Amino acid sequence: DAGVIQSPRHEVTEMGQEVTLRCKPISGHDYLFWYRQTMMRGLELLIYFNNNVPIDDSGMPEDRFSAKMPNASFSTLKIQPSEPRDSAVYFCASSLEGTGHNQPQHFGDGTRLSIL
Amino acid sequence: AQKITQTQPGMFVQEKEAVTLDCTYDTSDPSYGLFWYKQPSSGEMIFLIYQGSYDQQNATEGRYSLNFQKARKSANLVISASQLGDSAMYFCAMREAANTGNQFYFGTGTSLTVIP
Numbered sequence: 196d197a198g199v200i201q202s203p204r205h206e207v208t209e210m211g212q213e214v215t216l217r218c219k220p221i222s223g224h225d226y227l228f229w230y231r232q233t234m235m236r237g238l239e240l241l242i243y244f245n246n247n248v249p250i251d252d253s254g255m256p257e258d259r260f261s262a263k264m265p266n267a268s269f270s271t272l273k274i275q276p277s278e279p280r281d282s283a284v285y286f287c288a289s290s291l292e293g294t295g296h297n298q299p300q301h302f303g304d305g306t307r308l309s310i311l
Numbered sequence: 312a313q314k315i316t317q318t319q320p321g322m323f324v325q326e327k328e329a330v331t332l333d334c335t336y337d338t339s340d341p342s343y344g345l346f347w348y349k350q351p352s353s354g355e356m357i358f359l360i361y362q363g364s365y366d367q368q369n370a371t372e373g374r375y376s377l378n379f380q381k382a383r384k385s386a387n388l389v390i391s392a393s394q395l396g397d398s399a400m401y402f403c404a405m406r407e408a409a410n411t412g413n414q415f416y417f418g419t420g421t422s423l424t425v426i427p
Contacts, residue, residue: 245413296342296364297344300413301358302348302358305355
């Protein structure tokens, strides 16, 4: 079975440019999560969706960040304009609804973003 | 207060020996799940093992087992017969059943190095 697929794997761009990260969750999963990982702050939840609807975006750093999930098989995380402090690894994860608390989140391989 | 605490930033273990990675958690929810993830140097996050709060037995998955001590609120990961490929970061995570969004709380991770 295909896992969570993220693209691109690596992105290097200049400050001020728009960056779009893409994610295809595991088919049938109800939840989709976007995380950011840095050495300083560890793994941070940015936003998550349930059945394509954004539920909690309180982790989004600022208005430069936006995320969409137009359908059950695709999500984007956009940064516009990008800044050097946005450099990090961005993970997408998906999970089933499950009963209570027993469903793991399955992660993509991440996008390593470098803003020069 | 931190929901998940991993107090060992780095650990070393001799190849073929067993190693225990510590994780303590904080919750007032009687129903919760505990998860461990492995992040090798290549960057992906790999789900290893799950323990439910009502599970009577400690979870096991191959060489991984979870030493679950509910009264102490600890969920330590035990890796038996360590292999060089076990060198990685290990993250403990928790989901509370009352959290309807399947949101996970992650620890800061433990870096494990297996020495030949």
